[in-house]
Amino acid sequence: MLSSRTAQRLRPFLLPHTQTLLFSSLPTKPISISNPTEPNPRPSSPIYDHTTVRETLSSYCNDWKKALDFFIWVESQPHFQHTTETYNRLLDILGKYFEFELCWDLVDKMKQNPVCVPDHTTFRIMFKRYVSAHLVKEAIDTYNKLDEFGLKDETSYCNLVDALCEHKHVIEAQELCSWKNKELGFDRSTKLHNIILRGWSKMGWWGKCRDFWEEMDRRGVCKDLHSYSIYMDIMCKSGKAWKAVKLYKEVKRKRIKLDVVAYNTVIQAVGASEGVDFAIRILREMKELGCDPNVATYNTIIKLLCENMRVGEAFSMLRVMSKNSCGPDVITYQIIFKYLEKPNEILRLFDRMIESGVQPRMDTYVMIMRKFGRWGFLRPMFIVWQKMEKLGCSPNESAYNALIDALVEKGMLDMARKYDEEMIAKGLPTRPRVELGTKLVGNESDGGIWIPGLMHNYYEGLITDLFLLTK
DSSP states (O other), X not given: OOOHHHHHHOOOOOOHHHHHHHHTTSOSSOOOOOOTTSSSOOTTSOOOOHHHHHHHHHHTTTOHHHHHHHHHHHHTSTTOOOOHHHHHHHHXXXXXXXXXXXXXXXXXXXXXXXXXXXXXXXXXHHHHHHHHTTOHHHHHHHHHTGGGGTOOSHHXXXXXXXXXXXXXXXXXHHXXXXXXXXXXXXXXXXXXXXXXXXXXXXXXXHHHHHHHHHHHHHTTOOXXXXXXXXXXXXXXXXXXXXXXXXXXXXXXXXXXXXXXXXHHXXXXXXXXXXXXXXXXXXXHHHHHTTOOOOHHHHHHHHHHHHHTTOXXXXXXXXXXXXXXXXXXXXXXXXXXXXXXXXXXXXXXXXHHHHHTTOOOOHHHHHHHHHHHHHHTOHHHHHHHHHHHHHTTOOOOHHHHHHHHHHHHHTTOHHXXXXXXXXXXXXXXXXXXXXXXXXXXXXXXXGTOEEEETXXXXXXXXXXXXXXXXXX
16 A cells, blocks of 8 residues: 555546546446455456556646546556556656655555566656756665665666766766776776767767767777767757768768668758758668668658748658658657648648647647747637647646736736636646736745745645755
């Protein structure tokens, strides 16, 4: 069982769209669900699919309370037992909202269950969530506890370093590696050096990238194709695409066989330095050499075409993708959405995307809504909002803010206030809006959080804690 603290937070529920997700594959006639305490459940009791359960949890990624409620509710149903994957999905959601005590309750429960023991993914999630909250010491302490789980190995160490670099704690990652690598025998590990090189890239510290690239040579670290791919990408991002092309030629001289990831970087570099037509030539070259392009390859070409205002050709490339085994993904559509200038065109492409089986992400909804909001079109904005709810996607703070800003701009303050209060009820931070009568909790210069003055909710304690941390 979960701790008493967890139990106190639970409330009985079964949301309508959760029922839709879970029962969509079952017969349409009414199904009576037996009491889970009955020793012999009736044959009509449904058997739940783990994939659907994970998808349902994902639909609550912006509402950890509902995710936790659903997790415990479905666990009580006959014939269902959670797996490590469903536990990991909930851990990620709880960690996103800094509910680390609840996370450890779940990990302890997993440890006691031989069917769903913690794995490397479990602790990769813990590392990621601790570091994203800037709790570096807690992430390192978690790694040091892994002996208890038999997981204190190179994979976990790489996951820890990767989490630090992914969330821009590269200095701490490099300091950790400087004394830990030799102790563990990883002082010349190409993989770890590649992770740190990519970390400096994410920071945008191009000088550090160059220094570390040269330091790899001094340490005798063997550079592989992944090393070159990262550094070519760094050259592109730092505005030196021609140097990336030069590195590409160096790789070819060394007779290192390029993979699709390296080719994608080269296509981007050639497109930036020599134009989209030369990038298309590289695409043909990789096909001739037997390297099949992936979605990212086509996305790069489509982006280059759109940036050169050749949107019609981008649509042609989209049709080519749809006919191939390599179909478009959500990024493909988002690239084109960015360059469309008519609401009807956007809505038609949005419907086409959903009909083709590509599910929008939350940033897809936010991007389209903000575009409509800037143009002052509320009706298409609500069409997108309703589709988001229909598809079972829980809006996050960016989606709410996009809608509220548009409503405030149009003078629809009562409706804007309704959505603002709905945000607070979900524990999502809101923006200061004089029109809605919001005020600041704490000192603005200390990084306080803006919420409606009369709203006191479950997260009041958490907000206070976060405020104290930022002082």
